[in-house]
Amino acid sequence: MGREFVDLFDRWAESYDDTVHGVDDEYKEVFSNYNAILQAVANSSVGNVVEFGVGTGNLTSELKARGVSITGIEPSEKMRDIAREKHPDVTIHEGDFLSFPDFENGVDTFVSTYAFHHLTDEEKKTAANLYFRTLNRGGKVVFADTMFTDDTAKQRMIKRAENQAFYNLAEDLRTEYYTTIPVLSDIFRDAGFDIEFTSLNPYVWLMSAVKKHDN
Known part of the structure; x- marks a missing residue:
């Protein structure tokens, strides 16, 4: 359930904001x-919003600015502590x-961003089947994450990282569970969603999956 990465995020918590803002x-x-x-x-968020992988609370800030009702979910204690300090008015669960x-x-x-x-x-x-059962009618899943058009594209990006001597990045891409758009499309369509993808940078795509009916 992704819990094998919790120790990594506990260690990364203090420098996470620097990383996402381009220091590394x-x-x-x-x-x-x-x-x-x-x-x-x-x-793309409406109504009662549940944010997975709150991290240090950066997406939470954007959600608050939009005025939606937010509940956070975060497995890392260190990340939760930072997010709660930033957002004492938001409930963040383990x-x-x-x-x-x-x-x-x-x-x-x-x-969610950078976590699925x-x-x-x-x-x-x-998860997709659980979300379908949990969402209100017409509800949706909006995730931004690293994914690839196919496995060939994934291998090409790993090789590119190695050629740039970005060996930690190459190892991350090789060993974490980064998937492809066709696989995610099948997963969410089989669960009962209409789904679309939008490229946001060379690694990250926005996935929007809308629950249109009850099975």
Whole structure:
């Protein structure tokens, strides 16, 4: 359920904001247009919003500016501490993509940035079905994350990172559960969603999956 990455995020918590804002050359392209990516997710969010992988609360800021009702879910204690300090008015639960509280008024939008790849494809399938059951009618999943048009494109980006001597990035792309758009399309369509993708930078795509009917 992505919990194997919690220790990494506990260690990364203090420097995370520096990384996403371009201090680390190795990951600068991964996080290019970072603020615009957050805004794209926030602008697609409506109603009662559940944010997975709150991290240090950067997307939370954009959601608050939009005026939606927000509940955060974050497995890393260190990340939760930073996010709660930034946003004492937002409830942030310990949890993950597959483990979160029930919501009395349901959920209209599930959102996340740079996190869904911490699930295997089988776990993504479980998540998509869970979200379909949880969402209110017409609700949606809006995730921005690194993904690829196909496996050839993924291997090309790994090779490109190695040629740039970005060996940590290459290892991340090789070992974490980054998937492809066709796989995600099948997962969410099989779960009952209409889905579309928009490229936001050379690594990151915006995925919008809308629940149109109840199975």
